[in-house]
Amino acid sequence: MTTLQPAGARAPHGLPARILPGAGRVARQAARRLVLLAVLLAGVFAAIELFPGDAAGATSDRGVTSADLAARRTALGLDRPVAERFWDWMTGLPTGDLGTTARGRHVTDVLAGPFPNTLLLGTLALALSTAGALALGSWATLRPGGRTDRAIDALSTAAYALPEFVVSVALLLVLSQWTGWLPAVTLTGPDGRPESWTMIVLPLLSLAIPQIGWNTRIVRGALADQAALPHVQAAILDGLPRRRVLSHHMLPGALPAVAVGIATSAGMLLGGTVVVETLFNYPGIGAILAGAITDRDTPLVAGVVAAAGAAISLLLLIADLVRTTALGDERR
Amino acid sequence: MGVTRRQLLWAGAGIGAAGALAACSSGTGGSKDAAPAGTASSQPRAGGTLKVGALGKASAITRDPHGTQANESDYLIISLLYDTLAIPGTATNTAPRLAASWKPSEDLKTWRFTIADGAAFHDGTPVTADDVVWSLQRLRNTPAGKSRLPGIQPEGIKAEDARTVVLVSDYPNADLPLLTRLTTFVLKKDTKDDAIAGAPGTGPFKLDWYRDGNARLVRNDTWYGGKVLLDAVEVRLFESPQAMANALLAGQIDVASNVGAVAARTAEARKDVQILCRPNDMAMPIVMRTADGPFADPRVREALRLAVDRDAMVKQVLSGYGSVGNDILGTGDPAFAKDIPQRKRDLAKAKQLLADAGFDTSQTYDLITTEDISGLAESATLFATQVREAGVKINVVKQDSKIFWDATWLKSPLYTTYWGTNDSVVFFVSKTMLSDAGQNEAAFKDPAFDEAYRAATATADAAERGRLLHRLQEIEFAQSGYLLWGMADGIDLAGAAVRDLPKLPGYGRVQLEKTWLAR
Secondary structure, three states: OOOOOOOOOEOHHHOEOOOHHHHHHHHHHHHHHHHHHHHHHHHHHHHHHHOOOOHHHHOOOOOOOHHHHHHHHHHOOOOOOHHHHHHHHHHHHHHOOOOEOOOOOEHHHHHHOHHHHHHHHHHHHHHHHHHHHHHHHHHHHHOOOOHHHHHHHHHHHHHHHOOHHHHHHHHHHHHHHHOOOOOOOOOEOOOOOEOOHHHHHHHHHHHHHHHHHHHHHHHHHHHHHHHOOHHHHHHHHOOOOHHHHHHHHHHHHHHHHHHHHHHHHHHHHHHHHHHHHHHHOOOOHHHHHHHHHHOOOHHHHHHHHHHHHHHHHHHHHHHHHHHHHHHHHHHO | OOOOHHHHHHHOOOOOOOOOOOOOOEOOOOOOOOOOOOOOOOOOOOOOEEEEEEEOOHHHOOOOOOOOOOOHHHHHHHHHHOOOOEEEOOOOOEEEOOEEEEEEOOOOOEEEEEEOOOOEOOOOOEOOHHHHHHHHHHHHOOOOHHHHOOOEEEEEEEEEEOOEEEEEEOOOOOOHHHHHOOOOOOOOOOOOHHHHHHOOOOOOEEEEEEEOOEEEEEEOOOOOOOOOOOOEEEEEEEOOHHHHHHHHHOOOOOEEOOOOHHHHHHHOOOOOEEEEEEEEEEEOOEEEOOOOOOOOOHHHHHHHHHHOOHHHHHHHHOOOOEEEOOOOOOOOOOOOOOOOOOOOOOHHHHHHHHHHHOOOOOOEEEEEEOOOOOOHHHHHHHHHHHHHOOOOEEEEEEOOHHHHHHHHOOOOOEEEOOEOOOOOHHHHHHHHHOOOOOOOOOOOOOHHHHHHHHHHHOOOOHHHHHHHHHHHHHHHHHHOOEEOOEEEEEEEEEEOOEEOOOOOOHHHHHOOOOOEEOO
16 A cells, blocks of 8 residues: 555546545444444443343242243353353344344334334434524624623533433423423324324423533534634625624534534433433333343343444444545645 | 432422322222212213323333233233233132132132133134133243242143133142232133234223334223223323323323322322322331341340331321231231231330340341332331331341342341232232242241141131131231331322222222223
8 A cells, every 4th residue: 555646546436536535534434433333232241241130030020930040041041151142142233133132022123113213302302402502602603702692601501511301300390281382291102103293392302402502512612713713804804794704614614523512412312312211201212221221131232222323323424524524625 | 409319300290299198089988089079970981091101111011911021001901901810809809800700629629710601802702711721821831830820730720611610739729719810811722922912812902002012902892791981091101100190290191000109299289180099009018037147036026016116107108108017918808817906116115125035236237128119218217217216226228129139038137028919918928928938038937827827728618717817917917027017008190080990909900991981
């Protein structure tokens, strides 16, 4: 790999060489994320092994004999070394086989309903927090140091500092119990989805509000950095309208930092779903994860982690891509 | 911060009646029904859909009637769809269901169960003895089968004719029908394991749809057991009692099944919500090891029983939703010995007994507990404070549930336990107090006790049997390793229109065929 390629040379498949380093970078990033996910899954297997008790005991009736328990342990394969079980599980992964739970159901069946629900909730929350953060951050930037800026600064800090369950309880009291505007919990319909779209509003807001706080601060900070750059200063001195300066000169430069912030939010959102889904009875994987850990149900825990991990990895990859492209643009 | 996270979560349900006294709409007294007096709603009427919330974990769903049921929601759905041979009763422990009647042989070893007239599966096929035999054998062959049908071998389950099933016990057992109350769900003979989920039952409701632990069931118009009132029952799974209480208070569900005392307290201010108490639902006794260790001397155990302030326990641990216990398990049983005088707090006598027994009061003793159920750890803490007044120093140790059931249960000198599924005197005697019982929690061994039990199970004569059951309870009261300070009520919340919900403790709460809606 010592051959130097002349700038502008065309690579195989007719792609312009300028994109190639980016594509290679993405491929490398993807590979790195996959390895990370595999390490994480190995960690899941190891961690559950370290917890007290095992799936055979956790999913048996109280008072079964030790002989029955041993038989169940064998039936679940728990008598085999954890590394072996991990390898078996991992090798099934490419075929879409996530294994069988300690209660004898296919992990894919258990997740088939809840995972899309969580994905929907998470995606909506992420979209809402992105839109909210961009709007609030930009609004504050247009009035630097003003009352709006200070108010948004204080509120976003407060929102980010609030745990999801505090936000949830407050929203529940105000929007459901006092006003009766929204249903208090989600009831699952025959298709495994919430019976009504109104049921998703409270969990959505509970998840999004802390993340709006977090991302607003990032947007505001990134825009402040941009404001200090010479080309932005020049644009302002040229007398361009502030909105135009914001949209054409500051936001593009702030994009990489914002993308990373939003990607970070994805991880925090997933953590929040465990609490929020339980509180609002939303049929997602948060509740499944909590139950599976209690049951020491390794394949199910790993299944949830793999599904959520894949979704988040994809998001991080996109964030990376946005950053690479934006930085590439800048270098040009 | 004086507010814990749990309290804050409950705040969502509008907590505020913290000091208020427990008030059950009906149940024990049955007099304070929330229904507006004088309305014409006292006559049961047919129709309507009842939405019931029940606790469960989406990760632990099972649809196999003979499987390990961790979810109350699953058990409810299964019980509406399928019938057991017998169900828990009020006047007697065991009431008929799919089996209309039963009769023992002279030696109480062979029992003949007759299938109810007109019993049929939802697809119209009549229930035969072969179906029952196949189902019971399937149940018996599950890992927990031996403890579900103790003393009955798979070969001992036979069909005598099309309508008669014979169960043969290894030993005389006057209480054998008790065993048929809980998981003896009947399916069609030779139902394949992978077809269990959609298999037709014989119950009062038929399956409309099922999804991830939630279900809709519609009335079985041809049910052999009588007229079913509701058009449909919708069961919704709830991971947390908080969310279930919120759903009820918001009117999204009609019943919050077994939602607990904390939810009841949050609902006390609401006139449009019924708080229904089912007495004798949950026992959470303290276990004192009798075989060895610091509590082996009966005088020490007696002293602790005298040192506990039972009224305060019920009031504080159960928020008043419960009743005082008398150290005898099986309080809901018609055979429960109500005439044995209630043990009351007597610190002077307790101290005297401890001194007589030479109990080392300079030591601190560990009381091991878990947070498996609401109030359990709190009961341990309050108990420790109370017995301190008798000079006994107790240190409460909260243990992870898995460690507890592995390392503490059946082994440690002092720990808390709980029982929520069965209520008969004989159940506890046979499961937890016989010398060779598999779940002998206090390692209790008393030949006279074992002898009285064997005599009782081999006695058909009701009066003689009653005398023997009384004898068992006397020994239990005086000697056993249990300190039963109280019994927690089972608590359901219901909307104002709901009528005639089951009032029985434990799994007696799942029969909804007589429930109706006044709206």
